[in-house]
Amino acid sequence: MSAVEPFDAVDLIRVKRGGGALSTEQIDWLVDAYTRGYVEDAQMSAMTMAIFLNGMERSEIRDLTLAMIASGSTMSFDSLGKPTVDKHSTGGVGDKITLPLAPLVSSFGVAVPQLSGRGLGHTGGTLDKLESIPGWQASISNERLFEILRDSGAVVCAAGSGLAPADAKLYALRDTTGTVEAIPLIASSIMSKKIAEGTAALVLDVKFGSGAFIQDLEQSRLLARTMVDLGRDAGVATTALVTDMSEPLGHTIGNALEVREAVEVLEGGGPADVRSLTVALAREMLALAGQPDADVEAALDDGRALDSWRRMITAQGGDPSAPLPVARETHVVTASSSGYLVRQDALPFGVAAWRLGAGRARKQDPVMASAGLELHAKPGDRVVEGQPLFTLHTDEPSRFARALEAVEGSWEIGSAAPAPRTLVVDRLS
Template structure:
């Protein structure tokens, strides 16, 4: 088999065999196929796409390129959740204990953040003493004992995906649905998931800006799930404004605790109920979505999910008292209000701009080597559709640096992310569609 023949075949829009895809991925991972040949192959895929079978073969080839989690010793259906990334996305911290409280085992491997804000692992490190690294045996035993564990991803999981993603980043081949879908799903399959719920963000603060593209990506991932025997459901959600009110690591942990206490922001609470209900159905703990939704809503409001979070934190060495008193989380010394300079209604909040501002405050990483400041970030005091008067606070900045020029720059950036109009403004729906093996259901 020759690499050039495989490139030529894909250039001419012919489907590749399983063996040809395995050859490409294994050869590239081992360093036997050079970057310039894989760049040509990736560009051919970008222009000509892939069939559902090819995309599934690519997904499995990448999933098998490194370590794979063996979760067979844990009883029950292991359901994983993945978000395509957004601003203020605190859902994993709420979903993991909520779904575990419903009886579905959650063996979660999460990443660190790159870009807007930290990943789930960074956020958990804002809890004093929390250990994000467990041995394989400790991880499996903890899920068996209490139903939930959240750890950092293995360094050698899906090395093919890491290498291919780095190449796509510098060869203008990021925006390819088969390549994005296989990248996401390979990590979930390597993580040992039996079934998968996807939160596919769309809009300004999302990777996928248009609803059509988001639905296509969701369909591709659901098809991969069908091809490889992992039932997958995707929820298309709005990221035209940040989810919830907090952007930043410790601030988002506080918000997650408040949500599990039944007093979180309405949009974050609603999304967590929807995603967890789908996870509970796939996990076999409810026969219908409606039944699951009633179940998880009750667990959220009766304290069972918060109790499960306390168990999780305690089991991994964290300070359990933080769950009752979020004041124990790391905090920034300076709180700077950003006030409106006109009356009106908030019609838009630029999620991406606020994500970048939070990163400049220190809440995210521009490069993998950057250190994150867990205490800093932004808390929104107004959301889309809210009336506002001049002088009212739009958001509070939590800062470790009160140098006047820096403070002024951060204040201006935050204020300019809010669009205020004189009339009324409607908020876009939070959930646009559900994509499953049964097709696309648009939510009215």
């Protein structure tokens, strides 16, 4: 005889549909019952829509996060004997910050266990970028993970399927039911995985603007506040920076192109915005790790961060000195008039890189390591008629037409320079 369930999914849906709050016991049961298949996708779809429309109280979001953590295994880095700190970005166009950031922070003796994901749609995935390096492996065992953290200090790898499996199931459902943007579900999804990873401290890069997951600044602030509170409630020291993603970050969009640019930053150069955000996040991470006065810019300029990068890549089978893939075909778009570049919308450029082969429409799709865009001018730059504005890269020239379609009307040349961009607009702790 089967066991009697303590709650009924329909009753819980009615509570949330009516704007009520679920108890800890109800949320624990709901997540467990959904993970084991007792609560059906159709019922959980109704619940996620009720949450999307009516929100959740702070205690409910905390309970949902903890229940998703409890659905699987957790990790602990206490045995490493050195501080651990992780970083999570909500994603954007040209966001390659993890690549220079992890080795930079680890060059100060801090362990950086960066469990990352792959790109879907217009946002690139850190693992896809690193896989453009010959030999580099995203999947490593837990034993190897700990070895590298002890020896090299930084690991960027795929998260194991045992961490928060309820989140993986719920995330796939949200993607097909129009509830991806629900802040309680975004916050609990991100934080359940990050807390389960076992890092002692976490810095969040929460983006807003046309190329971001959430475009509205105030909604991004709310998401940042919610996630910082969740981290603190779980005993993870957490801070967040709210950053502008209205234009692409850096001068490149696409896997191998972004790796090349990340190395330029580690060599003490690179675009000003990529360096600036890398430094800002590194300072936050090192402050949480007990080094608030660390001179992170010196570590970029004197080669320490680059040495750390080489160790990090080599430890996962990659060859940091090997040539990166180069696209077989390019197409240059030039300025039609002289003036200042006043606008460069992030989302269309991200979509164009995706259409060139840098991204995927489905999780199982392959990506083209060499595909993407190279931006020769950024908003505020003076341009002259006929000057290259950006170059499209792909191995398949048949992709150029749809990529050019995506960026049509997404940049503008004017007679006056735009106001300088403020990259980091808020900090929450």
